[in-house]
Amino acid sequence: MTQPDEPSKDVPLVADSEKHFYEYFNAKQREYVKQVLNDDLIEEYRRKPLGHHSEPLERTLAYFRRLPISEQYALKQSKDGTYRMISMSGQRGVPPTYVSDEVFQTLHDGYFGIFMRQIKDMTEK
Numbered sequence: 001m002t003q004p005d006e007p008s009k010d011v012p013l014v015a016d017s018e019k020h021f022y023e024y025f026n027a028k029q030r031e032y033v034k035q036v037l038n039d040d041l042i043e044e045y046r047r048k049p050l051g052h053h054s055e056p057l058e059r060t061l062a063y064f065r066r067l068p069i070s071e072q073y074a075l076k077q078s079k080d081g082t083y084r085m086i087s088m089s090g091q092r093g094v095p096p097t098y099v100s101d102e103v104f105q106t107l108h109d110g111y112f113g114i115f116m117r118q119i120k121d122m123t124e125k
Contacts, residue, residue: 026063026066029059029062029063029066030063030122030125032059032063033059033060033063033122034122034123036056036059036060037060037119037123041054041056041057041060042115042116042119044057045057045061045112045115046112046115049108049111049112049115050111064115064118067118068090069088069090070087070088070089070090070091071121072087072088073085073086073087073088073099073114073117073118074086074088074096074114075104075107075110075111075114076096076098078103082103082104082105083103083104083105083106083107083109083110084098084099084100084101084102084103084104085098085099085100085102085104085110085113085114085117086098086099087099099117
């Protein structure tokens with residue numbers, strides 16, 4: 001029998017428990033998002049990208065916001081008032097790059113474009 005102060009030999013020690021927990025939590029959240037992802041959820045976001053949403057959509061957006069900066073997207077406004085999607089490098093001094101040649105006429109369209117791109121990235125992992 002082990003002493004209460006001794007770690008159990010059956011449980012492996014994790015060198016970086018915070019990183020381990022984050023990876024576990026992130027994997028569980030990705031599973032949840034994949035389960036709730038459907039046309040109704042996408043349509044809810046398309047109609048109203050900002051503001052209060054249903055719980056499944058809020059949790060989906062929270063998952064996307066927690067991604068590392070190198071896996072997130074932003075919009076850059078052109079001089080003509082249109083928007084293009086950019087990707088951050090996640091490294092200091094390295095500028096963002098354009099994701100594609102797609103041009104969005106409104107900010108609302110750009111938000112929806114980013115949302116769809118994040119879904120594509122997640123489902124391809």
